[in-house]
Amino acid sequence: MRLIIEKRLESSRLIAFLVPIASILLALLAGAGLLAAAGVNPWQTYRAMALGAFGSKYSLSETLVKAIPLMLSGLGVSIAFRMLFWNIGAEGQLAMGGFAAAGVALFLADKIPDPLLLPAMFVAAFLAGALWGLIPAGLKAALGVNEIITSLMLNYVAILWIEHLFYGPWKDPQGYGFPGSAQFPKAAWLPRLTGRVHAGLIIAIVAAAFLWLVLGRSKWGYEIKVIGENPRAARYAGMSLARNILLVMLLSGGLAGLAGFGEVAGISHRLQKGLTVGYGYTAIIVAWLARLNPWGVLLVAFLLAGLLVGGDQIQITMGLPAAMALVLQGAILFFVLGGALFAQYRLRLVRRPPGLSTSAEVTE
């Protein structure tokens, strides 16, 4: 008797619906085992986590704050993935967006009229992220260089570049050695909606609507779909792959750049340590779980942000070590992502049918 894994022949809607739910339940169960082993009450911990993420106005707003960069960079990643361009450089594009927005706020504030300062930062952040995304795109389009490697490597370049800035030339002289630039002038602060939730949320929702419209209704969206599904047919139909890779990465990198803009202009009001905390990588998971659907990205980003915030909260409320929260987050992601596999594959226990043999056995 053996356990085998095989491809599901007919993927059903029911399974597509049940699998994520089952994975979350399993994740919670496995997490409960871990918590129990560590000597804490699983039920109380989960309750604390849920309350910490969604239970009050304050916690909801904190969850939204974390969701905004995930939404924007997740949207960026998802549109690149649709065309089978594996952009895993959202983290670096986000960093460059933050850098450009900060640059405008710090050095051009007195040259730009106040009402135009935020729009200028917006545009600068979008362009910086886009340019950073265009490097791997251009290399792929012109020379066929693997974008996974280049986009990943550029993350380190971008992260180290902004670190250099806020530890070095841009460091606030009045900052008591704190790694960060001077604070932006007030005109460069994104308005807040409630709590720390800033207008970046509106940008994210508008961006999702825009992507949804482009993908479903436009000529360009049609090309993206065709290229993503069958690049040979796209070439046959006279579509330019190179042009589309560049255009899509312009948008993808630009959206991640806007996530950086939201962080510096909406939250920290300076370029500082803590801008690159992995949103760009989590965005990959967001895009994947949302099946690259723009509205799905918003929802998944919100839920994953809840997981992050809830995990932080239990450190405080339950007195759990930070590592425990990370383990729980990891377990949940592990099951949910693993579960996605079972939407396409199934496990089966097989017994050899008795009395039947294949020649492979006979020839042994």
Add this chain to the structure above:
Amino acid sequence: MIDTSSDPAVAMRGITKRFPGVLANDHIDFEVQAGEIHALLGENGAGKSTLMNILTGLYRADEGEIALHGRRVDIRSPRDAIALGIGMVHQHFMVVEPLTVAENIILGLNKPRFALNMKRAEEEIAALSQRYGLRVDPHAYIWQLSVGEQQRVEILKMLYRGADILILDEPTAVLTPQEAGELGRTLRHMAAEGKAVIFITHKLDEVAEFSDRVTVLRRGRVVATLPTAETTRSDLARLMVGREVLFRLEKEAVEPGETVLDVQGLRALGDKGLPALQGVSFQVRAGEILGIAGVAGNGQRELAEVLTGLRKASAGRVLVGGRDITNRSPRVVIDEGVAHVPGDRLGMGLVPDLAVSDNLILKSYRQPPFCGGFFLHRDSINEHADNLIAAYDIATPSPATPVKLLSGGNLQKCILAREITTGRGLLVAVHPTRGLDVGATEAVRRTLLEQRAAGMAILLISEDLDELLAISDRLAVIYEGRIMGVVDAASADLEEIGLMMAGTEVSTSNPKP
């Protein structure tokens, strides 16, 4: 030879399979005896592949039961089917390219996982290929093989796994007539050893030649199971289609017009970097069909690709309507009015996961009325789809159905409908009727003739000599990337064509127009 007294090797009873919008198999009863070759016949979309996919565990039947050699079995996956001795060569078969023949054959076997004795495996494979006359070199790499040889590898794979029920889904669609004949003899040999062979085809001659019995499906139902000896070609065609089928097409005389396509000394490299076209020249005029005959792999595919901008020419010129389109992009070639029915339908001609309606605008989505600058106009697209589905009689549950769910014949109708409506002047058609049933073949050929009458210049690339002779005006024979001669189709001498296909240059009876 056929022993009908004992339990049949395969007995499928009351098999029903529904897909969204289609009843693919409707209470099918199907029996195959050990020792017989049983032909399975039916129009495109009749449900042949579905029935066989149920037998090989790729799909599960909604209703019905299966017994093998008199024993009820529950086939839940392809692995179960292999363990039960069922082997299938699929319509679009898959072999792993960068492996050798021997590696490919033992791949996926469960047993010799640790101690893989390559040497012994190779000897066994050599013995099997000797025994069944399936010539292949076990050490050769798959990518070095022709399609016919790759198919032999697939058959060897089944035999090596000890299959005694063998299913071949349209095996001859990709073979030359000689190869098809050899395959027939191999199948005979296997049947004579007591294996049960199921053979799907659209070619009625092959049914008569190879099979002992034939089962005809129509719209998911069995219409008849008969001993082949008691049937005629037209009986079978009538059973399949439900009406009389004309085997001869009326080809009206058309006075050819101006030269539309002028190819001069064309050279190009193939995928492996070797010369595939070595100085090809010919012309096609408006209202004329020029057939390109030849054994597969002599540069036909590369020729079509160079003409449509998908492959670079290393020398020579291509003129369409007097304008030089050599090495221009596919986009420019499309805009010059060149239509292309590619040989690889789902791989190149269509986007499998997109809706039928979306596939029908693949070449015209940039233009009004489908697109107004940035946005697509859904209404026009749907209306266009409805029109083409009606005009070309495309069988689809709806215009929104993903095109990959259509049967082979309907896939081809989609491509033809699209290419004919977007092309102006020149149509390059590669194997346009490969794998199509008699009715669909007739429809496609008639469409090509209509376009000819409407003044289109058509380059028809095919390996089916009957087809080439039936509808082309002139025939150019290609061998190793060279045109060996051009002959008039009406007065063509088959022997002469055969010689040219084998590489003998013959003084052409009708050189250039």
